[in-house]
Amino acid sequence: MRNIWLLFKKEILAALRDRRTAILVIVFPLVFYPVMLGLIFHFSSQSVPTEESTTSEVIYVNREASPVLAEMLRSEENVVTTFYEDEDAARNAYEGERGDVLVLVSEKGSSGLKIDISYRQYDQDSEVGVSRTRTVLEGYLERTMRQKLESMGMSYEQISPPMEVNVNGTGDAQTAIGGEMLKMMLPYFVILSIITAAMGLGAEITAGEKEKKTISTLLVSRLSREEIVLGKFLTVFLVASVAAVFSVIGLIYGLGFFGVELPMESLTFGIFVSILFTVLPLVALLSSLVIGIGSFSRTQKEANVYQTPVLMLVVLTGILSMTGGIDFGNIAFFIPLLNSLETFKELIAGTINLFHIAATFLTMVPLTLLFIYLAITLFKKEDILFRQ
Amino acid sequence: MNSKSIKVRTVDLTKKFEINRKEKITAVRKMNLEATSGEVLGILGPNGAGKTTALRMVSTILKPTSGTAVVEGNDVVENPLEVRQSIGYLATEMGLYGRLTPRETLTFFARINGLEEDRIEPRMEEVFDILDMQEFLGRKVNNLSTGMKQKLSLARSIIHDPPILIFDEPTQGLDLMTSKTVTDYIEEFKSEGKTIILSTHIMHVAEKLCDKVAILFEGEVKAFGGVSQLLERHGEDDLESLFFNVAEANNQ
Numbered sequence: 001m002r003n004i005w006l007l008f009k010k011e012i013l014a015a016l017r018d019r020r021t022a023i024l025v026i027v028f029p030l031v032f033y034p035v036m037l038g039l040i041f042h043f044s045s046q047s048v049p050t051e052e053s054t055t056s057e058v059i060y061v062n063r064e065a066s067p068v069l070a071e072m073l074r075s076e077e078n079v080v081t082t083f084y085e086d087e088d089a090a091r092n093a094y095e096g097e098r099g100d101v102l103v104l105v106s107e108k109g110s111s112g113l114k115i116d117i118s119y120r121q122y123d124q125d126s127e128v129g130v131s132r133t134r135t136v137l138e139g140y141l142e143r144t145m146r147q148k149l150e151s152m153g154m155s156y157e158q159i160s161p162p163m164e165v166n167v168n169g170t171g172d173a174q175t176a177i178g179g180e181m182l183k184m185m186l187p188y189f190v191i192l193s194i195i196t197a198a199m200g201l202g203a204e205i206t207a208g209e210k211e212k213k214t215i216s217t218l219l220v221s222r223l224s225r226e227e228i229v230l231g232k233f234l235t236v237f238l239v240a241s242v243a244a245v246f247s248v249i250g251l252i253y254g255l256g257f258f259g260v261e262l263p264m265e266s267l268t269f270g271i272f273v274s275i276l277f278t279v280l281p282l283v284a285l286l287s288s289l290v291i292g293i294g295s296f297s298r299t300q301k302e303a304n305v306y307q308t309p310v311l312m313l314v315v316l317t318g319i320l321s322m323t324g325g326i327d328f329g330n331i332a333f334f335i336p337l338l339n340s341l342e343t344f345k346e347l348i349a350g351t352i353n354l355f356h357i358a359a360t361f362l363t364m365v366p367l368t369l370l371f372i373y374l375a376i377t378l379f380k381k382e383d384i385l386f387r388q
Numbered sequence: 389m390n391s392k393s394i395k396v397r398t399v400d401l402t403k404k405f406e407i408n409r410k411e412k413i414t415a416v417r418k419m420n421l422e423a424t425s426g427e428v429l430g431i432l433g434p435n436g437a438g439k440t441t442a443l444r445m446v447s448t449i450l451k452p453t454s455g456t457a458v459v460e461g462n463d464v465v466e467n468p469l470e471v472r473q474s475i476g477y478l479a480t481e482m483g484l485y486g487r488l489t490p491r492e493t494l495t496f497f498a499r500i501n502g503l504e505e506d507r508i509e510p511r512m513e514e515v516f517d518i519l520d521m522q523e524f525l526g527r528k529v530n531n532l533s534t535g536m537k538q539k540l541s542l543a544r545s546i547i548h549d550p551p552i553l554i555f556d557e558p559t560q561g562l563d564l565m566t567s568k569t570v571t572d573y574i575e576e577f578k579s580e581g582k583t584i585i586l587s588t589h590i591m592h593v594a595e596k597l598c599d600k601v602a603i604l605f606e607g608e609v610k611a612f613g614g615v616s617q618l619l620e621r622h623g624e625d626d627l628e629s630l631f632f633n634v635a636e637a638n639n640q
Binding site: 216220 | 496
């Protein structure tokens with residue numbers, strides 16, 4: 001243990017003096033990722049129109065078909081209605097995006113109306129406009145029905161179902177948005193911080209040792225090959241863990257800085273401990289993988305090439321977890337990498353599922369041990385260690 | 389020469405490398421050498437003769453394919469950790485950690501080579517004095533000159549005060565001044581009673597330092613013995629002539 005500790009201390013000292021480590025462990029998680037995420041949130045929240053802030057422009061054709069409906073639409077709050085007689089001119093205006101919604105009204109039968117509504121599905125302003133138009137049409141329908149029923153000696157209330165619907169929004173919308181963002185984004189950025197920190201350092205202290213020919217000085221010391229690999233693994237593990245912690249701090253403060261309120265009260269001590277049991281195996285697995293790759297590679301450059309698929313796999317898993325693209329059910333908690341991210345998401349949402357935590361832990365730890373064993377085996381192979 | 393004073397002995401030491409699945413090359417073939425205390429054994433040969441491979445086997449970096457080497461009574465295959473504690477190894481490449489200072493480098497290597505904590509500081513001071521390193525102890529290795537780096541490499545190999553020093557091409561790539569400094573230190577280590585095995589293809593370095601030489605061609609020892617005995621046996625005046633004489637015989 002003493003030898004592992006000595007090597008670990010030496011590696012940490014050298015890593016601390018490396019500008020690249022500082023960038024990957026401090027600048028990326030504490031500054032770059034939070035700023036990036038904050039800006040995404042800032043601009044996306046600005047571009048989302050709200051009912052209150054948006055004025056919908058409705059292009060309406062054939063006012064004469066129903067002056068009542070035309071008037072109702074004209075007098076609707078936050079709706080500006082432009083009336084056209086000529087359908088082609090109205091369509092041109094709609095296609096030229098001079099209106100959010102196109103309403104074509106024509107007579108149907110003796111007293112009926114046919115109404116065609118067009119809106120742009122990709123345009124959020126247009127969606128708000130069509131929603132408002134629908135509300136006006138529902139009002140018009142109710143009014144017409146009342147009039148017809150009254151002429152038949154019946155009241156609208158008599159035939160309408162005895163039902164009252166009240167929709168109430170609950171909770172703080174800002175905090176809910178913040179919680180969702182944290183749940184969705186944090187695991188992804190944490191795993192990204194871990195892998196970027198582990199990759200740079202891992203390649204340098206394994207393949208880099210061979211490239212710079214410092215490896216023989218370790219091989220003729222009293223360090224065993226096992227101690228060399230474990231010392232290096234612990235170095236990458238610590239640095240990547242620090243990067244993970246910094247990315248959590250960075251994102252929480254970063255999102256707060258950009259005005260996203262987070263549900264911090266749900267992050268209890270139990271959740272914190274559970275997060276450790278979920279994230280540390282993830283750090284260990286990625287660290288051991290990086291050390292294994294570095295032990296096989298002749299140069300740092302070669303190690304970086306072999307690391308690329310791992311990085312892509314991590315990014316893909318992160319995106320999968322972030323978007324919830326495929327529903328694996330409980331199997332997700334036995335899929336390495338994905339299980340950590342999914343459990344992490346649950347924990348951020350305030351749910352401690354011991355089965356998921358245990359499944360994650362028990363899947364990741366044996367795999368980590370396997371990669372460490374492989375790295376030791378590679379370190380014992382002369383044809384790998386001194387490959388030309 | 390009595391058997392107790394033998395510090396390093398190789399017995400039919402052989403190393404084969406696999407080039408591909410079908411082809412193997414023999415880098416060192418049945419090497420039998422020995423070096424006693426206070427003796428400098430030079431391994432001479434052209435590039436690719438097997439000098440570095442032989443030294444790496446004696447240093448436990450490589451495992452012999454067959455045969456063995458015994459260093460300070462310990463077999464290199466059976467007791468590699470004990471062997472490592474009794475040797476100081478200087479590779480052809482300096483292999484230094486650029487972001488550490490010389491003091492940090494030496495503290496690290498003193499510890500991982502098993503020097504007791506209370507002996508580290510006094511031993512470091514001793515080594516700093518021997519190699520005249522005081523002026524650059526606090527600088528990062530990346531900022532040192534080649535000569536300073538070579539001094540540090542030497543210091544690293546002797547910091548745990550091993551009885552046996554193995555130097556692979558210790559003057560390669562050095563300017564004349566630095567090269568002379570290194571050879572002077574090797575003489576000093578010799579005068580301290582250390583056993584030194586060094587490889588070189590620079591004959592005047594070997595002539596100046598070595599008590600015994602082994603001349604290697606294509607992995608085989610073609611001549612081995614005391615320098616004066618070999619010169620006498622082959623009727624030559626200096627090592628360079630002897631080397632070419634052996635080389636010629638090898639080519640025939």
